[in-house]
Amino acid sequence: MKNFYFIAITLILNSCNSDEPENCCAVVDTDITIKYINENGENLLDGENSINFTDIKVFHKIGSEWKEYFKGNLDNPKGLTTVEINGEKFLRIFVSTEVNQNQISETKLEFSDNDIDIIKTELNLNANNTIVTKVWYDDNLEWDTNDNTTRQFIIVK
Numbered sequence: 001m002k003n004f005y006f007i008a009i010t011l012i013l014n015s016c017n018s019d020e021p022e023n024c025c026a027v028v029d030t031d032i033t034i035k036y037i038n039e040n041g042e043n044l045l046d047g048e049n050s051i052n053f054t055d056i057k058v059f060h061k062i063g064s065e066w067k068e069y070f071k072g073n074l075d076n077p078k079g080l081t082t083v084e085i086n087g088e089k090f091l092r093i094f095v096s097t098e099v100n101q102n103q104i105s106e107t108k109l110e111f112s113d114n115d116i117d118i119i120k121t122e123l124n125l126n127a128n129n130t131i132v133t134k135v136w137y138d139d140n141l142e143w144d145t146n147d148n149t150t151r152q153f154i155i156v157k
Helices: 002-015
Strands: 031-037 057-062 065-068 080-085 088-094 104-112 115-126 129-137 140-144 152-156
Touching: 031 080, 031 129, 129 152, 140 152
Parallel strands: 031 152
Antiparallel strands: 031 088, 057 065, 057 104, 080 088, 104 115, 115 129, 129 140
């Protein structure tokens, strides 16, 4: 029994070697928040003629192919959800973390067969961290980390 305690204590002490870098915390910050409005400024996620966010399909570009996003998370199985900010509904989307050689990822939102939008994001991939630094919506730069604002914007549909 003495040998068991000696081995256990030795393993614990060796696993706490202070010369190794700490891998304690990974930051994964890949969500963007969008308020969709019509030409009259009405929120398209709220009201009678609102977009049903559960009908939106989300695809991530993996290599040269689009793969439909689905994870087993019951709270957010499709990679998007609605959130309320200052009493208004926004769509929160978790963008792809698969990047090309320029650190750009692509996420496709399919509202219907005829209504498809592409979100491109520049990602900072440092150590354990994955953080969105720029967002383009249909090739228009909508947000940049230099804006010093939250990662949310308005899209007119």
